[in-house]
Amino acid sequence: MALSREQIAQRVSQELQDGYYVNLGIGIPTLVANYIPENMEVMLQSENGLLGMGQYPTEETIDADLINAGKQTVTIVKGASFFDSAESFAMIRGGHVDLTVLGAFEVDTNGNIASYMIPGKLIKGMGGAMDLVAGADNIIVTMTHASKHGESKLLTNCTLPLTGKGSIKKVLTDLAFIEIKEGKFHLLERAPGVSVEEIIKLTDGELVFKGDVPEMQF
């Protein structure tokens, strides 16, 4: 069965390490915050100028001056800090964030990613995504493997305007965990109950794998 949004987030959370500074994009990536392992400390960076983002506030603690990059009201954890946007992107561009998780419309076998624009249809702007994609060494892209109409989002070449070129190495879809290297998709894990054949069928770019591809463990 394809993973739910929550399961995708849960699988991503297994890639966290104790002491990681992490930037979570809008959408599924945001859910990762709900699955940080108990025995682990992780600090969330929000690119509008906050390190140490906490949960949503209560009615009593809501503060218009305290939002995340998705413009949601949030709180902070102990040890958090605020800074301006130049400092925030100095962190990101300078490679100080340990892990970035973000969504995408398409990725391809060259590690290209398209995530911000559908010409003539969706032109909202890239926000901080281009900086995140260019600045981080360690990025996990979360997305559904294919559209509702069965069109693959894992391509030989992205068709939409790029967010970044050659910057993606890891993709977690509702069907598979994939590494991108040497111009190919490498199938590392499959969603429980999803066959390699199903994944191949829904992957447009060249997909390779070694031996038995393990199922994800939760």
Added chain:
Amino acid sequence: MALSREQIAQRVSQELQDGYYVNLGIGIPTLVANYIPENMEVMLQSENGLLGMGQYPTEETIDADLINAGKQTVTIVKGASFFDSAESFAMIRGGHVDLTVLGAFEVDTNGNIASYMIPGKLIKGMGGAMDLVAGADNIIVTMTHASKHGESKLLTNCTLPLTGKGSIKKVLTDLAFIEIKEGKFHLLERAPGVSVEEIIKLTDGELVFKGDVPEMQF
């Protein structure tokens, strides 16, 4: 009579305006702080990271963490702020300082200035001088008009390594107040009792003037 160091500082202080942010270099420029007109507020910037420098401390208030760019212990005035060196030079390079006063070994008719290095003899480094010279629109150079041996320091071409190219418009020496424009020194004022002839004699670069050159007023 040639101006004393204090008189040079005093004449420079006449160029101050109420509300000016000013950077004073080491040496004679530092003395300008002693001649700020009573009816005027001026804030001193020190490029090591201080806006609002005050007087020297007393034995009781001395603080090793509070120095100026000349490494002297200082105090601050009300409304002062501290910042890092990048911010300090953002102010300077970005043209936010209203007036910069600094010393020099030589200036020339093209507005070039040499102030930091005498090859084989004095190689201490430029510190912040190159940034100050490049960043400020409004600079006054203070210096003696000639060396003790009578060699002019106002030249057609600087002979020493430059601190900045084409950046100087005003020079106040112990003999004269001079403007540099269109490739010439323009004599604006002379020190009390110093003749135009004396100034011409000690000025190597082309010096021009209009009518009676007024004496400086103190």
Added chain:
Amino acid sequence: MAGFDKIVSSYEEAMAGIEDGMTVVSGGFGSCGIPENLIKEIYRKETKELTVVSNNCGIEGYGLGLLLPKRQIKKMIASYVGENGEFERQMMTGELEVELTPQGTLAEKIRAGGAGIPAFFTATGYGTLVAEGKENRRFNGREYILEESITGDFAIIKAWKADRYGNLVFRKTARNFNPLAATAGKITVVEVEEIVEVGELDPDQIHTPGIYVNRLIQGTFEKRIEQRTIQPSSATTGE
């Protein structure tokens, strides 16, 4: 003696001198930390043909969105323009020119403008539409593009506290682009929630030294919230 007293007595005075065709750099991120009343004053004056530099363009009828109905903005330089129907309409019809700029590049362009850096290289946007017409260069085996800095005729800023010298302190994530924008205006105008006595702000803790500030006014603020997310409902994680 005026000295360093930056306080002006009205919003009219605060925005005096703004003219059609000027460039305005504005602080704020979404609806957070925006100079609401300075924007309202531009709206009231009906200044037109503006180039506006800001991460977002507000929402309909609030923030910079106020300047859309009368088409006061000619060109918008922003990283994100979503969630504003009128904006999208004007962009689609070509009434409004939009220069989409990655958020970090935008922040750095504004900082560079204030700091006298005319241009810098960044990897952000390499190989994308953002790189079109820009120089590419390789440093240490990686490709970068050259980005030029931004300054404005006016910078409009929202801070939390200030003293009359224009020393500013920001609050939480309402800081965002404000300290950068404050450095990048030929005339920098700041509105604040509270003006304190000179000397009350800790000199070690001033976010923006008064040297960058030309005019200061105390205002009252609506502080509209765009996405009111409250725990413990897990349905409010939003997308």
Added chain:
Amino acid sequence: MAGFDKIVSSYEEAMAGIEDGMTVVSGGFGSCGIPENLIKEIYRKETKELTVVSNNCGIEGYGLGLLLPKRQIKKMIASYVGENGEFERQMMTGELEVELTPQGTLAEKIRAGGAGIPAFFTATGYGTLVAEGKENRRFNGREYILEESITGDFAIIKAWKADRYGNLVFRKTARNFNPLAATAGKITVVEVEEIVEVGELDPDQIHTPGIYVNRLIQGTFEKRIEQRTIQPSSATTGE
């Protein structure tokens, strides 16, 4: 669980991994705000062939000047090297390579290094020895030169207060290059006067967020004063 606890228990641990030939970026201006004890540890370890990036090179027997007698520094990148006889001697004889860099350019190079900006243009140094071998370019009618950024294998920092997450606060002009250097080290080591509980530092008032800090140690400091100027003697204006 280690989490974000950056505290190490000894100076030996603090500087573990430093090797001959590495680049070290150091905070400090003159003797003010220098990581005295981290420098002492490098002296003790006798690490050699170092490239050291710092505004100054200390004075004889103190600060970075400590690393001169045993010729531990191969190359010094600094803006001002005056007032240090041994330094001048080694520079004159060619034992020590010196790259004189304007102070503001040095600050910006270090900031850029930490911020992932590989190079930027500045007017500082145009037409001087500093510009030799560098690209010139005209922007808006003015000439600029291209300067490349600096990063270090280690950054050594002196702060005032920290929490164990490595959030830092600096004091007065002891801030100087420290916050910049803190961003530019592959490994950033910080020594502080006081370590406070996590949560004690106001999140709005942290100068350096802990994300830049790898190791933290509490030390005691001599804080030598280079120019002890006291009022009201007017003879102490110094030149």
